[in-house]
Amino acid sequence: MIDDLFDRANRPVRPFEFDADVARVFPDMVRRSVPGYAELVGLSGLIARRVAGPRARCYDLGCSLGAVTRTILRQTGPDVTVIAVDNAPAMIAGLRTQFADSDDAERVVTQCADIQTVPIEQASLVVLNLTLQFVPIELRLELLQRIRAGLVPGGALILAEKFAAPEGRAGAWLTTLHEDFKRANGYSELAIARKRAALEQVLIPESLATHEQRLTEAGFAGAVRWFQSLNFVAWLAWI
Structure with missing residues (x-):
């Protein structure tokens, strides 16, 4: 369904949450x-495919509707299990519905839970x-430390984040181009502004250096940036 949640000027702007309304339009929103x-x-x-061998266990933390879960299942063997965790009941319900009649249903373990305690x-x-x-x-390092401790030898973490734009012209370019990307995909000025306000105290980005220092502090032996598109980046970290 089309994401028009922030085009409604008569509705107050509330802090962003992954509720039933967001779950309904999430694929369009994230795209x-x-x-x-x-x-x-x-x-x-x-x-x-590279790191999950026979009978491997993978975790998709903050799985939303399971896009990453599905790609892991497609790329790995039939005895690989994905534990998909999200604290939003609407997201977990949507994921379960999508896998209800799937041949891969038995390979997915869903949990509606806080990823900080799983x-x-x-x-x-x-x-x-x-x-x-x-x-x-203040809880991010502890989470990464628990993930590091739970990996088997040869295991890895994929961390994808929106990072805080640097100061100066470079940051201005990234911010401007991201908003242009949204405009090019049909978002109105009203929707862009209202969603920005909704996310302001909910999504807290950090610098690239902060993320990379934290991965080291969490005990990972190394990490590499393998993806970037504007102000979105992903690392592969290993032990």
Whole structure:
């Protein structure tokens, strides 16, 4: 369905949440809001193919409607399991509906839970796809440390985030082009402004350097940026 949630001038702007209204339009919202989203998801599946061997366990934390879960399943063997976790009941309900009649249904374990409390155990791959930015900053290192501790030898983390635009002309270009991307995808000036206001205290981006320093502090042996489109970036971190 078409995302028109922020075109309604007569509705007050509330802090953004992943409720039933957002779940209903989420595929259209993320496609029109996140540059390169399809490529980001597809390449995540190719990474899964490399790191998830027989009987591997993968985690999709903040799974929303399961785009990453589906690409992992497509790219890995029939004995690989994906544990898909989200704290939004509407998202988990939508994911479960999509997999209800799927041949891969038995390979997916869904949990409506807080990713900060879900045990990470014997994981070959953990994915945080545009998820860490919604976790309170003071809790982000602890989450990455738990993920690091739950990876098997050879395991990896995919971390994809919107990063804070740097100061000066470079940051101005990134911000302007991202808004142009939204305009080119049909969002009105009203919708862009209202969604920005809704996300302001909910999605807290950080600098590239901050993310990379935190991955080191969490105990990862190394990390590489493997994707960037405007102010969206993804790292592969390993142990």
